[in-house]
Each structure stands twice: as structure tokens, then as C-alpha cells.
Amino acid sequence: MTTVIDGKQVAASVIDAVKTASQVLTEQTGVKTGLAVVIVGNDPASHAYVSSKSKMAKECGFTSVQHTLPEETTQEELAALVQTLNTDETLHGILVQLPLPKHFNSEAIVQSILPEKDVDGLHVVNAGKLATGDLDGGLVSCTPAGAMVFVKRTHGEDLSGLNAVVIGRSNLFGKPMAQLLLAANATVTIAHSRTKDLAAVCRNADILVAAVGRPEMVKADWVKPGATVIDVGINRIAAPEKGEGKSRLVGDVAFEECAKVAAVITPVPGGVGPMTIAMLMANTVIAAYRKAGRTAPKF
């Protein structure tokens, strides 16, 4: 029997743990966890993400601050806002929603966030801590952190002896995911667009993680029987069967056929997706614990 991971359910359990942790911190220290979310411009998808992040922060009992800036905001204005948020003692996490409008140097903005408030885990200090195996000192990018929760709930904390293949080498996902798997003792291969015979590489994986952005690229004969398959891709494709002009979301894995071979698999939607926001909340409460000089909870 194949297990299909219910990402919403796992995310809800993380959120419950975050709520408890945030309550305990307030009871013990008087500190209320605070998250600032910044959005620039009019991209409807980004606005939807940001409002669900702000809403979830409130649900977790956090102080939730949202800054909505117009498209014509300048680099200097946004940088000045980040500096203000960096020095605001009531805020433990700062998230600048990406992508920023084209006229911004996004990297400069991301790197100007204090590493200890960088709840997206994109600052080079946090990437470096992960790369050097300091998992308790930095903040880990939310989507790989969420995918790793699935891996650990399936295989336990120690992945010794297991082969893991990550398809994709982005700074946002592929690299941090590979580092997390390595830190848990898996034998890790990172595959990408230049990899030769990708199917054969994938067939070696006890844990196969796909983060490519190509609809249903991973086929059943790429999957080792009994493997755990984590699908990170989010691709919108035409769905004429639902009516003219309709579309639907699919992952990077051909779900129906791969589910017949895998032992554990995540669906799209409803797999990794819901975990990203849950891990953002987790990172924020972790940052608040550290700032208060307390040992941060693990999720």
C-alpha cells in the first residue's frame, strides 16, 4: 500500500506546535513573537501568499505586521524599511515577498535583512550555517525545511545508508534540501539540467526529491520500488477536461503512475505546498526564542 502524505495535516500539526511554543514563550518571558511581511507591487499571486502568511501569523498568536508598498517604491525606500524592521525589537522575523518588481536588486535587499531575522533562510549567513552543518544556529529555507519534516516522519532522524537524489540545484530549494539530507547522514546526489541519464540516477534513490518546475517529468520507471518521493514542483497546466480555458496544478512527478511504484509519495497540490507557510511560522518562533536567550524548539 502506498502512503500518500497529507501535507495539510502535517502542516496543521506543525502550526499547533508553533502556537504552543509561542504561548509558552510569552508565559515564561513576556515576549510576543513578531513577524513583518513586506510586499511591493501588484502581483496577485504574491498578494495571495502574503495575506495568507499574515493571517497565519495572527492565528499563531504572533504580532503580525504587513507593509504593502506601491510598484514604484525605490530600492532606497525598501532598504530603509528593512533597516527599520531590523532594529524593531518587537519583530523577530522579516519576510520580503519575492519576486520583487524588476527594477529592484532583490539580492541586496535579501542580504540586508539581519540573519537572525531572516525567516526565509536566504541570507548567506544562514545558507553558510546550513552548509557547515550548524543546524541549530541558523534559519533554514522554509520549503526544504518542510520537505525534510516529511522525510524525517517517514524515515526517522537518521538516514544512514539511504541514497537521496535531489533534482534541482537552486539556492531556494535544491541546495538547502541536499544539505539537510546530508546532515541527516543520507548519501546525497544533486541532479540538474546537465545531469546525464537522469532516469538512471533517480532509480538509485531511496528518497527522491523533485524541484525542477517541469510538469510530470519524473515517470514511474525513474522510481526505485519502495522509494519515498517528494514532489516540490508547482506547475499550472491546461485542463480542457474541466472546461474551456481551465487549468490545474501538477507537480514535477507523474503522480498516478509513480504512486504505483513508490512506498510514500506527496501529492500536488496538498503536499509540500502547505508546509512552506508552516515552516515560516516555525522559523519565526525559533527566532523569537533565540532572541529571548531560550533554547529554540525543533519542528
Ligand SMILES: NC(=O)c1ccc[n+]([C@@H]2O[C@H](COP(=O)([O-])OP(=O)(O)OC[C@H]3O[C@@H](n4cnc5c(N)ncnc54)[C@H](OP(=O)(O)O)[C@@H]3O)[C@@H](O)[C@H]2O)c1
Ligand atoms: N512552496 C512550494 O511548494 C515551493 C517553493 C519553492 C519552489 N517550488 C517549486 O519547485 C520548483 C523548483 O523551484 P526552484 O525555485 O528550485 O526552481 P529553479 O530555480 O528554476 O531551479 C530549477 C532547477 O531544476 C533544474 N532543471 C531544469 N530542467 C531540468 C531538467 N530537464 N532535468 C533536470 N533538472 C532540470 C535546473 O537545473 P540548472 O541549475 O542546471 O538550470 C535547476 O537547478 C518550481 O516548480 C517551483 O514552483 C515550490
